[in-house]
Amino acid sequence: MTALLDPLTDAYLLEMAQHFAALGSAVPRAGPRRWSMPPPLRRGEQLVKVGDACAPDPFLQQLSR
Numbered sequence: 809m810t811a812l813l814d815p816l817t818d819a820y821l822l823e824m825a826q827h828f829a830a831l832g833s834a835v836p837r838a839g840p841r842r843w844s845m846p847p848p849l850r851r852g853e854q855l856v857k858v859g860d861a862c863a864p865d866p867f868l869q870q871l872s873r
Contacts, residue, residue: 813821845853 844850
């Protein structure tokens with residue numbers, strides 16, 4: 809790769825970089841997710857973010873012993 813780029817001037821490399829940067833991407837940007845989470849994942853997310861109000865708190869159980 810070095811042998812390929814060594815003979816090129818910095819100005820020419822900059823010109824090539826600007827050319828390809830101006831082309832943009834051939835792949836479209838990803839949009840928002842359009843799928844919903846399956847119930848087990850949704851339940852897991854709820855447990856992590858909110859907890860389970862029906863489950864006893866192990867910390868409080870230790871204090872009451």
